[in-house]
Amino acid sequence: MTGWPRTDLCDLLGIEHPIIQAPMAGATTPAVAVAVSNAGGLGSLGCAAKTPDQVREDVAALQDGANHAFNINFFVHDVPEPNAEDEAAMQQRLAPYYAELGLGEAPTARSMYPIFGEEMLEVVTKLTPPVVSFHFGLPDRAIIEGLKSVGTVILASATTVREAIVLEAGGVDAIIAQGLEAGGHRGTFLGDIGSGNIGTFALVPQVADAVKLPVIAAGGVADGRAIAAAFALGASGVQMGTAFLACPEMQMHPLHRELLLKTLGEETQVTRSISGRPARAIVNRYITEMSESGAEPLAFPLQYSVVGSLNVASRKNNSTDLMVMWAGQGAALSKVLPAGELLTKLAEDAQAVLARM
Numbered sequence: 001m002t003g004w005p006r007t008d009l010c011d012l013l014g015i016e017h018p019i020i021q022a023p024m025a026g027a028t029t030p031a032v033a034v035a036v037s038n039a040g041g042l043g044s045l046g047c048a049a050k051t052p053d054q055v056r057e058d059v060a061a062l063q064d065g066a067n068h069a070f071n072i073n074f075f076v077h078d079v080p081e082p083n084a085e086d087e088a089a090m091q092q093r094l095a096p097y098y099a100e101l102g103l104g105e106a107p108t109a110r111s112m113y114p115i116f117g118e119e120m121l122e123v124v125t126k127l128t129p130p131v132v133s134f135h136f137g138l139p140d141r142a143i144i145e146g147l148k149s150v151g152t153v154i155l156a157s158a159t160t161v162r163e164a165i166v167l168e169a170g171g172v173d174a175i176i177a178q179g180l181e182a183g184g185h186r187g188t189f190l191g192d193i194g195s196g197n198i199g200t201f202a203l204v205p206q207v208a209d210a211v212k213l214p215v216i217a218a219g220g221v222a223d224g225r226a227i228a229a230a231f232a233l234g235a236s237g238v239q240m241g242t243a244f245l246a247c248p249e250m251q252m253h254p255l256h257r258e259l260l261l262k263t264l265g266e267e268t269q270v271t272r273s274i275s276g277r278p279a280r281a282i283v284n285r286y287i288t289e290m291s292e293s294g295a296e297p298l299a300f301p302l303q304y305s306v307v308g309s310l311n312v313a314s315r316k317n318n319s320t321d322l323m324v325m326w327a328g329q330g331a332a333l334s335k336v337l338p339a340g341e342l343l344t345k346l347a348e349d350a351q352a353v354l355a356r357m
């Protein structure tokens, strides 16, 4: 195998292949991250919805299983005060779905993601994970310094050039440039949360010009061709979520996996109707009807807390109508392969493309 055109990211993370399997809260498992890390990439675990005890347990599993670096990921967000009037309007909008599924009344809005604060910092600092990544901005500088002081490498997502510059000044070690094609939540944290709408092809070279740190291309990178293209755009590596979603080690509903493989790029959509933040998912009845109704979602993550039970019930009932099915525009390029095999295939395919060029 030939080498990679740029190795600064591999050197920083201590990995062989500059491919990060994205952290995906609710989907990633320690098993998938271990498989990717042991195949030479960077396996990641989404910890946004986990309690400190769950984080401890999962990191122990990663430390036991992975013989290379791994990454754990957290959200950085405020907890908004619920507004009674908005909440009542949303509960009313969702009432027909709750009735249809026999779930009674829509629940009260609450925050369902723990804040990355003192308690989690203490837990994570003691665990000394090799890599921690953040989505929706960065925690306080003291937290970043605390993590770096135990040797943890810090990554964070930017959806605009301005955000990348802010992250560099904030002390991160590498920047994930997340284009609009990406599945799941947009990482936008400056200005209007709906404003970071730049495609990967335009974003990556501009971020690479604007910062000195290694840049990781994310969003629509779903096969070896796109990994090779990311290097041409100035990236030092890629973060791939959707491409890994169909791996058997992922926690995925079988119908979500089945649909993912036949979803065309135009059949995904960025919507705020699921969580309150813009996020890309496979279009289904819920997204279509919420969009047509013009209902204003509650602020993140309150909206998710009133929608979540519909997802849980849909999964149980084997119906995709109201299921949450995050996916990026590259969905149909996903492969049902064990994660370690997929990592090896992606690395080989990308290197073959690079060699041909």
Ligand SMILES: Cc1cc2nc3c(=O)[nH]c(=O)nc-3n(C[C@H](O)[C@H](O)[C@H](O)COP(=O)(O)O)c2cc1C
Pocket: 022, 023, 024, 025, 027, 046, 047, 048, 073, 134, 135, 157, 178, 181, 182, 183, 184, 185, 218, 219, 220, 221, 222, 239, 240, 241, 242, 243, 245, 326, 327, 328, 329, 330
């Ligand atoms: C199912 C799913 C869940 C995601 N959850 C998270 C998450 O918990 N934390 C995070 O930083 N990014 C999350 N993302 C975004 C990814 O980190 C990454 O930016 C994205 O997957 C890249 O685009 P791609 O899906 O086209 O590969 C998620 C993406 C998907 C598809």
